[in-house]
Amino acid sequence: MDDIVKAALKKWPNVPACHGWLALDARGDWYMRDDRIQAAGPFPEVKGSRITHDKLKDFIHRNYAADEQGAWFFQNGPQRVYVELEAAPYVWRLQADPSGPVVIWAHTGTPAHFESAVLDEHGRLFLHTDLGFGVVHSLDMEAAAQAVETGLWPLQELRFAELPGRFGYRLSPQRDLAPG
Secondary structure (H helix, E strand, O other): OOHHHHHHHHHOOOOOOEEEEEEEOOOOOEEEOOHHHHHHOOOOOOOOEEOOOHHHHHHHHHOEEEOOOOEEEEEEOOEEEEEEEOOOOEEEEEEOOOOOOOEEEEOOOOEEOEEEEEEOOOOOEEEEEOOOEEEEOHHHHHHHHHHHHOOOOOEEEOOHHHHHHHHOOEOOHHHHHOOO
């Protein structure tokens, strides 16, 4: 976490959290979701405005974490901005390496090491790594397929609805708070 963010948390410790305004899709893209977009429908059915500013994305990546209940957030100064997830907390990018295992890194740029692989009923590949749980980016399925076919990544099949509970994350902290 950035030092400026830590300082803001100390200075203003009781700023209310924000829900529904930030989302991460299955390709690692961030979306802003203002009141109008939120009223138009849930994420990912209605995505919002894609964040393209590189310095803003870098700031989000450096200050991206999870709380004790598995809800992911971006710590924006003193305010915690909870994230709506399309598939998982991380989106894995892969690079085949002929001299060793497939190189894995998160959409945040952080490197990771393979622990296990999961295939859901929609044919999406998820990896559990030392960093956490995430979905493989659709553009990197060739490298993933090679790792699966050569036996480096044995697959477990699970239904998508089981993944958040099994791997300790929440897709929608906002909807989890809704009365009902």
